[in-house]
Amino acid sequence: MAELSKEELDERVAILKRFRKLLEQQRNKFQEYLFVLESQEGKIEIEDGDSIVAHAELENQIVKNLASLQKVIIPMQSMYKAIVPGVPVADNATVEQLQLDLANLQKQVLAQNERNKNLLxxxxxxxxxxxxxxxxxxxxxxxxxxxxxxxxAGSTIEFNV
Structure with missing residues (x-):
């Protein structure tokens, strides 16, 4: 493996930091989404229609934010995969742990969403x-x-003048 120049190493570290930050943002959004879904479940059970509508609107906003974040993460993930061999092992482990956390959160969100759908x-x-x-x-x-x-009903009308 060829030795990396200082500029290449700095570039890879910058990509890694940006990718890690995006994954953390995505994880936070999924946690927020899961919280909204869990509180929505309670509102469905008590048949609070106004709160259910408010939760659905909040849910739509979170999903839109997740979709726009995903548009940025996909190219960053490609760049990250291209630089993995030059990334320090500790930094790489952090990103891999974030990706595992995200996968678990996605499963929880899907399960909670299914519960809410069935309950509704x-x-x-x-x-x-x-x-x-x-x-x-x-x-x-x-x-x-x-x-x-x-x-x-009568059929004739009488008028007196």
Missing amino acids: QSQMGKIKNQLGNMNLMNPYRGRSSVYSEKAA
């Missing part, structure tokens, strides 16, 4: 049943309105 579907089913039962218990169900009945 269950709650929606309950609400549909409640609405159906309300319709069956309506005392006016099957009766026609007194206003819609056709009563006999």
